[in-house]
Structure formats: C-alpha cells, structure tokens
Amino acid sequence: MEAVDSNEFALCGDLNSSREQQRACSNRPSLRANLSQMSEGSCTFLQESARSGSMCEENEAPCPSSPRPREQHATVTRSLGSVSTNDGECACDDIDSSRYNQSRGPAELATTLRLLHYPSIPLGTVFNHEREGNDAAIEPVVLAGAHSDYGTFTLLYQDHVGGLELQIGERWVCIEREPTDPFGLLLNIGDVLWLWTRGRISSTVHRVVARARNDALERDDSLHLDGCCPDRRVFSEERFSVALFVHPLDDTVVDVVNGRRAVDVLNERLGRTYRNPGPCNG
Ligand SMILES: O=C(O)CCC(=O)C(=O)O
Ligand SMILES: [Fe+2]
DSSP states (O other), X not given: OOOOOHHHHHHHHHHHHHHHHHHHHHTOSOXXXXXXXXXXXXXXHHHTSEETXXXXXXXXXXXXXXXXXXXXXXXXXXHHHXXXXXXXXXXXXXXXXXXXXXXXXXXXXXXXXXEEEEOOOEEEEEEHHHHTTOGGGSOOOEEEEEEOOSSSEEEEEEOTTOOEEEEETTEEXXXXXXXXXXXXXXXXXXXXXXXXXXXXXXOOOEEEEOOBOTTOOEEOTTOOBTTBSOEEEEEBOOEEEEEEEEOOBTTOEEETTTTEEHHHHHHHHHHHHOSSOOOTTO
C-alpha cells in the first residue's frame, strides 16, 4: 500500500460526513421527533456519497482544495479492496478472487472506503424525576437507520463509543468491540452475497444508535418548568467509524437466475433509495 498521510486522509472523510450530518441536524429544532427519519435519510445519502473514491457532484460538502485526499482515498480503497478479497479462500466456485481483479481498472469496481463521523447532537431533555434510576427511559435515537449493505461484504471498524446494533428476529442486539481488541473489525454480509449464494448466506440488517455522553446530563438552568424540576439536556457521544464496502467487479453476474450484473443490482438498489439516483461514477 502506498504511503498515505493519515491526517489529510482523515480530514477529507471527516469533512464530508460530519458536515452532511450537521447540516441535516441543524435545520431541525424538534430533534426527538425527527431524528430517526432524518438520520435514515442522511445515512443512506452518505452510503452513496463516494464510489471508488470519487465523491458525487451532489455531495455539497467539499473536500479540502488539495486533490490529494481524494487520490489518497482512492488509493487506500483500491489497496484495501485487494487485501480484503485476493487472499481469501472461497467456499463457492463462482465467488473467487478474480471477480475482484482490479487490474481491469477501479472504475469497474464499486468497492468504497467510507470514513464516518457522527457529531455530538442533543438527544433530548430529561426531567429530574424521570432520570432518577431510570436511564432506560430514554428511547434510542437512531443515527443510521436499519439497512443491509449493498455489496458482497463490509469490513467495519467502530470506535470505543459503540452504538452499532444488529437485528436478530424482532430484537436489536448491541455489537460491542472487545475492549481488549482496539482494532477489532466486524464483517457484515451484504445483499450481493445474499443474491450470489441464492439466499444461502443472509445479509445482516443493522443500524447505529446514539450513545449518551457520560457527562451528558448538563444542567440547563434556563429551563425551568413552572419553577419545578430543572431540566437537563442530554447529548450524544461523538462517534467515528470506518467501513470498507466490498463489491465485485461491475460486470460480474451475481444474479444467475435473471442474469443481472453487480452494477445492475447496485443501480437498482440506488434507484430504490433515491428518487434521482444516477450512479456516481458512471
Ligand atoms: O457507522 C457504523 O458503524 C455503520 C455504518 C453503516 O452501517 C453504513 O454506512 O452502512
Ligand atoms: Fe451499513
């Protein structure tokens, strides 16, 4: 892998994600009511904001003026894409590493590296009498709505804050990182693998919920309700995660029944998510 200036690299992803989320958050005064829908939208926007390292035109959050972070992002994406696929043994003949062979050019591959930043946001207001002995009364605020990833699989790193949840049946189960393993990665199965294996391997539905900051209960004396029970505002913990969305080459037939290629499946999925999808990279 080529040397990458990690500061610059992080800045680019950081800017794109956080500004998108901040923009989405700042326009909405009634947070509790709107956050789950809003964040569902903003997350899926982020989901598609970069493809093969190139940002979509409609992503208004600019990268720093230097083109380097963009190039570096593309380089890292390509390198990780190779690492994540070429060395693996595969149980299924059809899903072999040649399906990811990037010597044919990165434009044919939708593999994407995404750096995600979830800024601290106000989660709501808690009254003293609600708070006492009853933390669980705070409904989770969903930062990234329930979804399965689009590609073959995703390698996901979340920081110490946590908040990732996996849907198992009707329940949401918290996925924590081992505290002793600061670099632990999660492998999420995506929809392409589900299709490719004709349903034998299911994609995983997951979401991200906000975690309240430890010092979250900031007293706000400006809020007094009829002179009784001072309110306290609750803020979420800022959170970072890194996701490598691994896709096969665009022209790989992943739906053998209907002869659809990876790029067809991806575009169809984008079309369902957005009204005017338009593939980012043609
Ligand atoms: O931030 C995370 O931990 C997960 C994000 C995610 O699921 C996604 O971008 O598809
Ligand atoms: Fe995801």
